[in-house]
Amino acid sequence: MSFDLKTEAAGRAVEPLLPVEKKLIGFSLGLGLVLLVVLVALNHFVPVKL
Amino acid sequence: MSDIAVKAADRAAVKDNFTEDWLAVIIGVLVFALALFSLGGTDLLGWAVTTSVYTDIGNALAPVAKAYAALGGVTALLLTYVALLAVLSAGVAALGADVRKFALRFTVVFAIAYASWIAGSYAYIAAVTPAEQQKFGIAWSLKLTNEGGFIVALLSGLVIANFFPRFAEWLKEAIRPELYIKIAIVILGATVAVTAAGRLNLASSLLLRGVAAIVEAYLIYWSVVYFVARKWFGFSREWSVPLASGISICGVAAAIATGGAIRARPQVPILVSSLVVVFAVVEVLILPFLAQTFLWQEPLVAGAWIGLAVKTDGAAVAGGGITESLIMAKAAAEGIKYQPGWVIATTATVKVFIDIFIGIWAFILGYIWTNHVDKRADKAKLSEIWERFPKFILGFVVVFAVSLWLAIGTTPEIAKALPSAAGEANVFRVIFFILTFFSIGVLSDFRKLWQDGFGKLAAVYFVSLFGFVIWVGLLISWLFFSGLKPPLA
Numbered sequence: 001m002s003f004d005l006k007t008e009a010a011g012r013a014v015e016p017l018l019p020v021e022k023k024l025i026g027f028s029l030g031l032g033l034v035l036l037v038v039l040v041a042l043n044h045f046v047p048v049k050l
Numbered sequence: 051m052s053d054i055a056v057k058a059a060d061r062a063a064v065k066d067n068f069t070e071d072w073l074a075v076i077i078g079v080l081v082f083a084l085a086l087f088s089l090g091g092t093d094l095l096g097w098a099v100t101t102s103v104y105t106d107i108g109n110a111l112a113p114v115a116k117a118y119a120a121l122g123g124v125t126a127l128l129l130t131y132v133a134l135l136a137v138l139s140a141g142v143a144a145l146g147a148d149v150r151k152f153a154l155r156f157t158v159v160f161a162i163a164y165a166s167w168i169a170g171s172y173a174y175i176a177a178v179t180p181a182e183q184q185k186f187g188i189a190w191s192l193k194l195t196n197e198g199g200f201i202v203a204l205l206s207g208l209v210i211a212n213f214f215p216r217f218a219e220w221l222k223e224a225i226r227p228e229l230y231i232k233i234a235i236v237i238l239g240a241t242v243a244v245t246a247a248g249r250l251n252l253a254s255s256l257l258l259r260g261v262a263a264i265v266e267a268y269l270i271y272w273s274v275v276y277f278v279a280r281k282w283f284g285f286s287r288e289w290s291v292p293l294a295s296g297i298s299i300c301g302v303a304a305a306i307a308t309g310g311a312i313r314a315r316p317q318v319p320i321l322v323s324s325l326v327v328v329f330a331v332v333e334v335l336i337l338p339f340l341a342q343t344f345l346w347q348e349p350l351v352a353g354a355w356i357g358l359a360v361k362t363d364g365a366a367v368a369g370g371g372i373t374e375s376l377i378m379a380k381a382a383a384e385g386i387k388y389q390p391g392w393v394i395a396t397t398a399t400v401k402v403f404i405d406i407f408i409g410i411w412a413f414i415l416g417y418i419w420t421n422h423v424d425k426r427a428d429k430a431k432l433s434e435i436w437e438r439f440p441k442f443i444l445g446f447v448v449v450f451a452v453s454l455w456l457a458i459g460t461t462p463e464i465a466k467a468l469p470s471a472a473g474e475a476n477v478f479r480v481i482f483f484i485l486t487f488f489s490i491g492v493l494s495d496f497r498k499l500w501q502d503g504f505g506k507l508a509a510v511y512f513v514s515l516f517g518f519v520i521w522v523g524l525l526i527s528w529l530f531f532s533g534l535k536p537p538l539a
Contacts (some may be wrong), residue, residue, distance in 0.1 A: 011429060014284045015069075015280075015287060016287050017280055017281065018422075018423060020418060020422040020423060021276075021280070021287070021423075024273070024275045024276075025277050026273075026417060028269045028270075028272060028273035029269065029270060029273040029274065031269055031271025032265050032266070032268075032270035032273070033270065035265045035269065036262065036265055036266070036270070036526070037529070039261060039262045039265065040529055040530075042258075043258075043259070043262075043529065043530055046258070
């Protein structure tokens with residue numbers, strides 16, 4: 001496999017974050033945190049039955 | 051870059067759409083179906099070998115069923131080897147591999163892996179309670195349980211990978227950790243169902259809490275790791291997507307699926323995958339012992355944590371197995387005897403939930419990339435969701451559903467006989483676990499970490515995993531599973 005990882009990892013010009021990437025990160029994190037709070041609440045109100 | 055892991059992942063076996071996933075479904079369901087014959091009084095798998103804790107090696111091996119006791123342990127071992135060789139050789143032939151090469155190498159892999167398992171069952175390594183030590187006439191032991199054999203198998207593989215790289219390269223045809231663990235997970239469906247049938251309320255609660263794992267892996271972990279890779283380490287999008295997926299979701303499968311979805315060059319996700327395997331080994335060597343020390347009073351938190359923190363199916367579910375045996379050993383020493391199966395069932399549930407959404411996540415990323423980032427690339431198609439769906443999960447679901455129906459929807463006689471049948475299938479699950487551990491070890495060439503360029507990738511992984519993923523996983527496992535205990539035996 002002719003693949004120079006050193007060049008790949010270090011030699012490339014830095015790609016700035018595009019608006020769509022920022023949106024993806026923001027929406028994912030925001031939705032994740034909101035859903036987590038909902039699930040924690042659900043976990044609290046629907047306790048485990050043994 | 052020469053790299054066994056790359057080649058192994060590259061080979062991820064596809065011939066006319068027949069993949070390792072489908073092979074795992076067929077073999078796993080076959081083992082399960084054969085085990086079910088015992089419900090009708092015909093024991094087809096009772097000859098399979100099991101290993102007990104021993105001080106006299108002559109007592110280590112035996113057939114799993116008493117009806118086959120006359121065979122003796124060595125014959126049972128040979129029969130088990132021949133059966134696995136035949137079935138797996140037929141399987142890899144269907145995948146287009148060289149059967150002769152595979153058969154020879156599998157023989158060596160099986161021999162070393164099972165020898166490791168036997169070594170791990172030596173009483174000085176495995177005996178747990180003072181009563182066991184007294185029974186074997188020993189004054190001390192490492193108390194690893196006989197599942198310490200998994201760690202011995204992993205270490206054997208690591209020694210080969212790092213000190214005998216040519217031998218590791220020679221073995222590679224039979225080094226198929228993804229295939230072995232997928233077969234094991236399909237078979238595990240029976241054990242999980244039998245375990246769940248005893249406590250349906252607790253089992254359904256586990257499923258509900260599995261949803262939290264999806265939210266955490268896909269939405270929280272992924273976005274943070276992607277940001278770290280892009281912003282702090284300056285990686286390109288092509289590298290950052292598979293890297294974030296590998297660290298956040300489910301290692302190899304997710305890195306390859308999402309890398310393909312954004313049309314990355316094939317080498318990129320494959321190199322990320324080899325890094326995932328190396329870190330998974332480090333985690334499996336450390337986390338179960340941390341769990342035993344700090345979480346032994348919260349066994350299901352420990353099981354969920356391993357499922358969230360360890361990033362390959364093989365290492366995670368196998369790590370769940372080690373964690374269960376270590377925690378049960380510690381609890382037993384404190385006079386608490388939990389029912390077995392709950393910790394590993396929690397790990398497997400978390401992992402399966404995470405796996406299910408790989409295809410959907412890959413499609414979402416593919417859609418965004420081909421429509422908004424790289425508009426020249428061919429557009430993502432809905433059919434990719436099915437193409438990237440890990441098919442072995444279907445096998446797990448089928449085995450689980452049939453077992454659950456047999457346990458609670460049929461006659462009391464069948465329900466009573468089912469645990470024994472599932473136990474015989476479980477013997478093969480354990481053997482496939484052993485093969486997985488050994489294979490993961492053989493793929494883990496730590497020298498890669500010192501190669502030029504790999505350090506930066508490893509740094510992202512290290513920072514994300516130890517600075518964020520492990521701790522958030524612990525917090526979320528604690529939020530959802532604390533206070534939940536396995537039933538007492």
